[in-house]
Amino acid sequence: MSNLKKPIPVLHSEITEWKSNVELVRSEIETFQKQLNEIASKNNSQEILSDVEHFQNQFIRQLEVTDELLHNLHAADHVLAEKADVGSDSDLIFMEDNKGLRDSMATNNKLFLELKNEFHLFLEKWM
Numbered sequence: 001m002s003n004l005k006k007p008i009p010v011l012h013s014e015i016t017e018w019k020s021n022v023e024l025v026r027s028e029i030e031t032f033q034k035q036l037n038e039i040a041s042k043n044n045s046q047e048i049l050s051d052v053e054h055f056q057n058q059f060i061r062q063l064e065v066t067d068e069l070l071h072n073l074h075a076a077d078h079v080l081a082e083k084a085d086v087g088s089d090s091d092l093i094f095m096e097d098n099k100g101l102r103d104s105m106a107t108n109n110k111l112f113l114e115l116k117n118e119f120h121l122f123l124e125k126w127m
Contacts, residue, residue: 019074029059069104
């Protein structure tokens with residue numbers, strides 16, 4: 001079964017929205033890291049240090065995933081730009097929806113929301 005085809009401007013708009021979403025995730029993680037450092041500097045019990053290390057590792061991994069996702073989004077947007085340059089009216093050029101990117105975004109959003117919720121529970125406990 002073939003993927004749904006959409007006009008280039010629609011696909012570009014979706015990718016632009018996804019890139020903004022990924023940048024927002026990156027920004028939130030930076031804020032989380034600052035909060036984590038603040039808590040770690042005020043508490044040095046073994047229990048909290050274990051949690052701090054856990055979240056440090058999770059944040060590093062989340063940033064790696066968002067970097068890769070952002071790279072893939074830029075690459076997909078570049079392909080759209082090349083196709084739009086070829087045609088005179090990009091509204092009339094239809095391309096297959098990138099199901100892989102759509103699935104990656106959904107997975108990334110789900111995992112980030114879980115991490116965010118877990119971190120907020122940690123903050124409630126230690127702040």
